[in-house]
Amino acid sequence: MPMIREAIVTTAGPLGAPHIAPLGLIAEGAHWVLAPFHPSTTLENLRLTPFAVANFTDDVRVFAGCLTGRRDWPLAPSEVVSVPRLRACLAHLELAVIETHEDALRPRFVCRVVHRAAHAPFEGFNRAQAAVIEAAVLVSRLNLLPRAEIETELNRLAVAVGKTAGEREAEAFGWLVEKAARFFAGEAEEAPDGRHSGN
Secondary structure, eight states: OOOEEEEEEEEEOTTOOEEEEEEEEEEETTEEEEOOOSSOHHHHHHHHSOEEEEEEOSOTHHHHHHHTTOOOOOEEOOSSSSSOEETTOSEEEEEEEEEEEOOSSOOEEEEEEEEEEEOSOOOOOOHHHHHHHHHHHHHTTTTTSOHHHHHHHHHHHHHHHHHHOOHHHHHHHHHHHHHHHHIIIIIOOSOOSSGGGTO
């Protein structure tokens, strides 16, 4: 199995409007592969504007926020590509698509790194941050996984959040738990632009 690195990916629409979504970057030699689900905004943006920015952040509210309708995160211009980066990221990669492999479910966009930069120090791992990332993956698949599996996993992850979270992690986890509860209560809104809907 290839290594996958979780990131916040920014893309741009035909008129330059930015789009922010969590997406796993798939390692492929010296390149990174973006494989958004079909249909999705990220997919359409990559077809029209073949550039992206992979933003690495320890603020897990961005991951949770993108899946719960909170997408207004400050952006900053990138150095090389026309797509903006996340202002508060620890580091970012600017990517250019060099190959596209079509697929009915998840087209693959092979990207080379055209610029990389670090902006702030990484200050260590936190179990609550990891738990929020896992919870975000679960919430992005609410219509794909059995309810019992999702609820069991969220309850397990809540232990790590309860023991090690700061304010940001607790807030992010709360957003995700609320989203899942609304979904299972039959109040689900249109599918979030997450993994199951392609980012």
